[in-house]
Amino acid sequence: MYKVTVIGSGNWGSVAAKLIACNTVRLDSFHDEVRMWVFEEKLPSGEKLTDVINKTNENVKYLPGIKLGKNVVADPDLENAVKGANMLVFVTPHQFVEGICKRLAGKIRADAEGISLIKGMEVKKEGPSLISNLITKQLGINCSVLMGANIANEIAMEKFSEATVGYNQNKSAADRWVQLFCTPYFNVTAVQDVEGVELCGTLKNAVAIAAGFVDGLEMGNNTKAAIMRIGLKEMMTFSKMCFPSVKDSTFFESCGVADLITTCMGGRNRKVADAYARNGGKRSFDELEAEMLQGQKLQGVLTAKEVHEVLSSRGWLHIFPLFSAVHAISTGRLPPSAIVKISEENLRHVQLVSSL
Ligand SMILES: NC(=O)C1=CN([C@@H]2O[C@H](COP(=O)(O)OP(=O)(O)OC[C@H]3O[C@@H](n4cnc5c(N)ncnc54)[C@H](O)[C@@H]3O)[C@@H](O)[C@H]2O)C=CC1
Ligand SMILES: O=C(CO)COP(=O)(O)O
Structure with missing residues (x-):
């Protein structure tokens, strides 16, 4: 059984959780529950964003007006959110991912697979470092990418669009990611070119x-x-x-x-x-x-x-x-x-x- 955690809960992170949640309920090989790590913040009402998401099933700050699916559980504790997960979806602004990976090192399942929806890169002494590569290096896991013509608010309203999964070696993992994201209004295909797909998005x-x-x-x-x-x-x-x-x-x-x-x-x-x-x-x-x-x-x-x-x-x-x-x-x-x-x-x- 595959257990999915979404790391990030912004505009696209919330839509990704919605897409995934509708498939984990439908498909037998996935646990229904989808954990979504939330960078906790207080709303003007004084309530915590996580509490409001879990109460209303809506990310009222980053994706107001859209139900995420009852099986999406917001979690402000990063370590707890990834506990037991073997499919990790990374979807934060790229400037935060290195810090998040440092916190996750040694805390995730050794057999986990990752996918990055993050558009951006880091520059190291040796040159440009793609986020998927940074995740692989810091966490020791294989990491595919998903990029595409995907303005999150439009997909949230279930308007048709397409996306591309980029993978390097592991075709069966890529097929599983395609299965996890595909819906009648979100058509995903896989190509064997992680760097190309990620550089396009970046x-x-x-x-x-x-x-x-x-x-x-x-x-x-x-x-x-x-x-x-x-x-x-x-x-x-x-x-x-x-x-x-x-x-x-x-x-x-x-x-x-x-x-x-x-x-x-x-x-x-x-x-x-x-x-x-x-x-x-x-x-x-x-x-x-x-x-x-x-x-x-x-x-x-x-x-x-x-x-x-x-x-x-x-x-x-x-x-x-x-x-x-x-x-x-x-x-x-x-x-x-x-x-x-x-x-x-x-x-x-x-x-x-x-x-x-
Ligand atoms: N929104 C869109 O239409 C699309 C976005 N993307 C990509 O997805 C990635 C994530 O973007 P969105 O989900 O749209 O996020 P966003 O830009 O809507 O929201 C910002 C997020 O960053 C979090 N945050 C703020 N400070 C933080 C910190 N110190 N540490 C960790 N998190 C912090 C906030 O809580 C919030 O969840 C980006 O790389 C973006 O390019 C890709 C496709 C579509
Ligand atoms: O990546 C996106 C659409 O695919 C969203 O782009 P913006 O971050 O400019 O809204």
Whole structure:
């Protein structure tokens, strides 16, 4: 029997718990109960978020108005939440995952399998480290990923969408993850390319920041399409330069071009970057994030910083004008209008390298 714990309970974490809970009840090979670890906080009413979730079956802060399923149990105690679980779903903002893994080391079942829904990466001395790899290293477990064109609020309302599971060796684990997540409105397929799937989900957030700048400056659809095209090229080039095994075909799965499109149209990164540009860069991303997202977290600005660290340490800045501009603008070193001042020479270089 498989026992599932969801580590994280934000907007997407709550929807993931809902998807999983409807399947664990339906399928005999899974325990019905789904534990969901909650980073505890007090609500304005003075009540604890965990208590309210367990009382109302709703995450009133991060996914209001949606029932999670009666078999979802919110737990503020991380160690207790993973006790006995052999399927661990990681879905927190990427900046918190390292600390969470440190707390979990030695506390999980040796035969557990992991899956990361986290879009982001860490940069170590040796270069970029993907979150799935960090989980594997710190916890000693195999870790797949699930990414896709998945704006959480839309899936919460059971509107049809697709997602991609990326796996490396363990196909049977990947099949089990597909079974756990698939519903008539959430169609999941698996591809053997963890790094490719995860890099798509990670890097598109930096492109979405650029798309938001273009929207905020009211530059129109053609400009936005150009940004998305150049962004996709840089995503592919960066992925293949850092991880040569990444497959071209992965960029045509839901995790690739489809996620890039949906995030550039309707995501939180786009929305806050739009406000940043409308304010002429005078209000910081941190300030706008806190005001506009009320506890939800942006990943694109941090990702652009992490990508920039890799590019500058490897001498690749000139090959990635869009990623470089997103970082320079989001840190206030260039005005938002610089997003389209990508030199012809650099663009030609990007095209040359990504066709290799
Ligand atoms: N929301 C969406 O539409 C989608 C999000 N994702 C990805 O899922 C991951 C998680 O995002 P969401 O579930 O949307 O979260 P969120 O951005 O809605 O919420 C933030 C979460 O972080 C928690 N938190 C705050 N401080 C913390 C700390 N110090 N330690 C641990 N947790 C802390 C909060 O309690 C909350 O659960 C991200 O990597 C995101 O890119 C992926 C697909 C869709
Ligand atoms: O990853 C997402 C959609 O697949 C959500 O993107 P945002 O974090 O920009 O909302």
